[in-house]
Amino acid sequence: MNDILEKAKQWLTPIFDAETQTEIQELITNNPDDLADRFYKDMEFGTGGMRGTMGAGTNRINKYTLGRATQGLSNYLIENVDKEQLSVVIAYDCRHNSKKFAKVVADVLSANNIKVFLFEDLRPTPELSFAVRHLDCDAGIVLTASHNPPEYNGYKVYWADGGQIVPPNDSGIINKVNALEFSEINFDANEELIEMIGADVDKVFIENSVKNGSLSPNIDRKNLKIVFTSLHGTSIMSVPDALSEAGYTDVHIVEEQRKPDGDFPTVKSPNPEEPEALEMATNLANEIGADIVIGTDPDCDRLGVAVRDMDGSMKLMNGNQTMVVMTDFLLRKWKEEGKLNGKQFVGSTIVSTELVNDVAASFGVGTKVGLTGFKWIAKMVKDFPELNFIGGGEESFGYMVGDFVRDKDAVTATLLACEVAALAKQNGSSFYKELLDIYVRESFYKEHLISITKKGMDGAAEIQQMLSDMRNNPITEVDGEKIESLCDYQASTKKNLITGDVTEIDMPKSNVLIYQTASGTRIAARPSGTEPKIKFYFSVNAPLDAAENAEKVEAELDAKIQRIIKEMKLN
CATH class of the missing domain: 3.40.120.10 (Alpha-D-Glucose-1,6-Bisphosphate, subunit A, domain 3)
Structure with a gap:
C-alpha cells in the first residue's frame, strides 16, 4: 500500500491540473480502496487497445494516461516511419468525454509536428479504419469503449494498413509509452496541423x-x-x-x-x-x-x-x-x-x-x-x-x-x-x-458463452489462478467423453491427453486454453482483454437430418452444454 500511496502522491505535483490533484487528495484522505484500484497497475493495451473506467490515476482513462499513450505513439511514429509529414486520423464515439479526449489526443500529436485529421463529430469505428487508408495516414486512433458500461472509455490504435496494431508495432509502441514520465507529454497543440473532416469521408x-x-x-x-x-x-x-x-x-x-x-x-x-x-x-x-x-x-x-x-x-x-x-x-x-x-x-x-x-x-x-x-x-x-x-x-x-x-x-x-x-x-x-x-x-453446432466478472486487484489474481488450475490440472473428461487434446496458446503447445504427444502451435502467445473431445466438443477459457472477466466458450455439435427436427436437436445440445457447465462448477 505504501508503494501505491507514493505513486498517487506524484499526481499531487504541478504536472497535473488542479481538478486531478483535488480528486486524488480526496481519495488519499477518504477512500484508500478506490485509490489502490486506481494505482496498483498502469493502463495496458489488450486485444482491443486501452480500455477502462474514467477518472484520475494510472489505471484509469484520463487526459494523462491518454496523453502518455499518444506521446509514446508519436515517438514511435517519428522514429519508425520515414516520411516528411506524418499524419494520423482520429474518431470518437458517443461516450462521456470522448470528444474532449479526442481533442487532447489531437493536441499531443500536433505538438509533435504530426498532421491530424479529426472527425468533426462522432463516427463509427469502421469509418476510422477506412479513413486511415483513404487519407493515406500512418496511423489512426478511435476513442471508444465499445459496449462497456457508461463509466468506461478507451483508446484503440490503427496502423497504416487500417488494421489495429499487431506485432511488432504494438510492443514497440507500448515500450515507448512505458518509458515515458507524465512530465514528458507535450500538450502544447499546433492548431495549424489539426484539420476537421466529415461529410467528404462519409460519402x-x-x-x-x-x-x-x-x-x-x-x-x-x-x-x-x-x-x-x-x-x-x-x-x-x-x-x-x-x-x-x-x-x-x-x-x-x-x-x-x-x-x-x-x-x-x-x-x-x-x-x-x-x-x-x-x-x-x-x-x-x-x-x-x-x-x-x-x-x-x-x-x-x-x-x-x-x-x-x-x-x-x-x-x-x-x-x-x-x-x-x-x-x-x-x-x-x-x-x-x-x-x-x-x-x-x-x-x-x-x-x-x-x-x-x-x-x-x-x-x-x-x-x-x-x-x-x-x-x-x-x-x-x-x-x-x-x-x-x-x-x-x-x-x-x-x-x-x-x-x-x-x-x-x-x-x-x-x-x-x-x-x-x-x-x-x-x-x-x-x-x-x-x-x-x-x-x-454440415452439422448442428451449438455454442454458449459464460462470462464471470472478477473486479480489481484480487479479481485479476483470481482469474489468473483459475486459468493456472485448468492449465496445470487438465480436465480429462466432460459429459462422459474423454478429452482428447488441450491447446495451450500461452505455451504454444497442443497436447494429446490420451497419448501424451505434444505438438507446437504456430501463433503468437496468448493466455487461452482449449479442450476438445474426439466428437468435436470444445471448451475454451480466456481472460477478457478489455474487461475484468474470464470467459468460457462451449461448443457441441450433432447431425441434423431435417430442418423440422432442429428444435429437438438444439434442446439436446443445450442440455449437453448445461451438464458440462454443472460438471465444471461454473453455474
Whole structure:
C-alpha cells in the first residue's frame, strides 16, 4: 500500500491540473480502496487497445494516461516511419468525454509536428479504419469503449494498413509509452496541423459499404421490412444512410434509442449480444411485422441480428450463427460468379465456431484461424496479399466483408445481413431457414458463452489462478467423453491427453486454453482483454437430418452444454 500511496502522491505535483490533484487528495484522505484500484497497475493495451473506467490515476482513462499513450505513439511514429509529414486520423464515439479526449489526443500529436485529421463529430469505428487508408495516414486512433458500461472509455490504435496494431508495432509502441514520465507529454497543440473532416469521408465510406454489402443486382429490397436500433451509439451517423443508398425503403428506427447518449438510458448494457438490449427493437418488429432486426453497439463495429424462426417468432442469432450464414452467402455469390479459383480465404478466430471452417471447405476455400480479436483477421489480409479475402468473423458479433475496412464493421455487415434476408424472402425462404439448411448440410453446432466478472486487484489474481488450475490440472473428461487434446496458446503447445504427444502451435502467445473431445466438443477459457472477466466458450455439435427436427436437436445440445457447465462448477 505504501508503494501505491507514493505513486498517487506524484499526481499531487504541478504536472497535473488542479481538478486531478483535488480528486486524488480526496481519495488519499477518504477512500484508500478506490485509490489502490486506481494505482496498483498502469493502463495496458489488450486485444482491443486501452480500455477502462474514467477518472484520475494510472489505471484509469484520463487526459494523462491518454496523453502518455499518444506521446509514446508519436515517438514511435517519428522514429519508425520515414516520411516528411506524418499524419494520423482520429474518431470518437458517443461516450462521456470522448470528444474532449479526442481533442487532447489531437493536441499531443500536433505538438509533435504530426498532421491530424479529426472527425468533426462522432463516427463509427469502421469509418476510422477506412479513413486511415483513404487519407493515406500512418496511423489512426478511435476513442471508444465499445459496449462497456457508461463509466468506461478507451483508446484503440490503427496502423497504416487500417488494421489495429499487431506485432511488432504494438510492443514497440507500448515500450515507448512505458518509458515515458507524465512530465514528458507535450500538450502544447499546433492548431495549424489539426484539420476537421466529415461529410467528404462519409460519402466515400458509405459508397464503399454499399458496394461491398449489396452484391445481388436482382433483389427486391423494398420488400424487406427492417427494424434498426443504434442503441444510442454512432451507427445512427451511417447505417440509415447506407440502407437508403442500397435501396431499402421499409426501414423503421427505434426512436427512443436514436439519439447518441453515453448514459445509454434505455438499456442495462448497450451490447447487441444480449437479448435485453434489443428488446425495444424486437417489440417494434412484432408490432409492425418486420422481417429482421439489426442492433449495433456504441461504436458500430458489432451487430446483433434477430430474425423470424420457423414458428414466426423473433429469434436473436448469436455471432457464430450470423457469421456462418453470411460467409455461406458470400461463398455462394463468389461461386456463382466463377471467382473461386483456390486463391481465396475466409477468416475466423480460435474461440469461434468450427462450422464456418466446414462451410468454407465445402466450397474448396480455406479458413485462416487467428487469435481472438479482429486485428488478427486484418493481419491475415496483410500477410497474404496473393490471396483474396472474402469475409470473416468471430463469435462476439463481429463481421468484416472484404478488406476495404480492416476491422469488424457493423455498417457493411448490416447491409449483408439484409441482403441475405431479402434474397431468402424473395426465394420463399428466410434468414433462419438458410441457417437450418447449413446445419442439415454440415452439422448442428451449438455454442454458449459464460462470462464471470472478477473486479480489481484480487479479481485479476483470481482469474489468473483459475486459468493456472485448468492449465496445470487438465480436465480429462466432460459429459462422459474423454478429452482428447488441450491447446495451450500461452505455451504454444497442443497436447494429446490420451497419448501424451505434444505438438507446437504456430501463433503468437496468448493466455487461452482449449479442450476438445474426439466428437468435436470444445471448451475454451480466456481472460477478457478489455474487461475484468474470464470467459468460457462451449461448443457441441450433432447431425441434423431435417430442418423440422432442429428444435429437438438444439434442446439436446443445450442440455449437453448445461451438464458440462454443472460438471465444471461454473453455474
